[in-house]
Amino acid sequence: MNDPAVVRTLEERLFNAWPALQTVYCDGWLLRMAGGHTKRSNAASPFYPSTISGEELIRTVRTLYRKAGIEPMVRITPLAGEGIDAALASAGWTIYDETDVMVAPLADRVKMSGAPDAAVVLSEEPSQAWIDGAAGAYELADWQRDMLARIVGAIRVETAFATVYVDKQPVGFGLAVADRGYVGLYDLAVAPAARGSGAGQRMIGALLHWGRSHGAHTAYLQVRKTNVKAHALYQRLGFTVAYDYHCRRMARAG
Structure with missing residues (x-):
């Protein structure tokens, strides 16, 4: 689980399968935007090794997503650099939609x-x-x-x-x-x-x-960790967890 090569292989296909309508590239991060419909195409996702700090990522995501009229959101996958998730947590960004990416062989x-x-x-x-x-x-x-x-x-x-x-x-x-x-x-x-x-x-x-x-030769899908019935079905069909991710979004006022 969480093998970077496997994660990158699947993430690339996830991006292709559910395209954003606009992508801004920022030091290894893909800031994807599609009018706010689904987190997959409206969140900043890590892809390549990055030197950007958590604070700089927060400023960039907040500025660009607000300009696009989209809620600022960051996906934390195993490709995110060390300290990014902690920086978001320290800034008050809350966890949203914990998700498993599952795979199954089709031999x-x-x-x-x-x-x-x-x-x-x-x-x-x-x-x-x-x-x-x-x-x-x-x-x-x-x-x-x-x-x-x-x-x-x-x-x-x-x-x-x-x-x-x-x-x-x-x-x-x-x-x-x-x-x-x-x-x-x-x-x-x-x-x-x-x-x-x-x-x-x-x-x-x-x-x-x-x-x-x-x-x-391989099937994959994404399922929320809270969806117990779906998890059970996919496990019966031979799917196992390859890695997981969660999103963080700014704390909402009030």
Whole structure:
């Protein structure tokens, strides 16, 4: 766990799979911005070894993100230099969204499990129906739906947009991104009424099968540490934790 080479390999693919609409480079840090939708594309993330101090990083992030109208946020991965997290903590930046990055080998043929009556439809491009359905499943505001459309429309590596149907009704949405031997699973969501039915597991299986057919030897995904049910599902599917990260954001007034 926390092997820098593995972390950098996965982080690079995470950036490609969920692009920012603007990136400012700052001494080994990527200050990514996409209108404030999702922390993945709206946080400063370490990538290369850096000599910047925690205090200077704080000043830079605060200035540039405020200029962009985005909440200043920093992702602390194992690639962050020594003292950065402590400096943010000392400045009152609070921990937000502790997350595990999990991986699973795809050496063997993917077994399709889950609800046998669930049908999964994959598309290489995000249709308006997929965007609207996914936005509804994620309970996004109108501006977030528009930003979701811009972000997924900017992905340049191979993609599969999944919709899972039960009784011809869409009950779940997800996205897989294949990039040089890895397939990442993103934004998996199932309607409350269909949760626990196996529809989500069916969708995951279809996306993993697609990834393997596109040359992936390893799958990866991100899951919040607090999402115990998802953790249990992914562990049953063979995923283990490769590394973890958390975000820090400025303490909110009041």
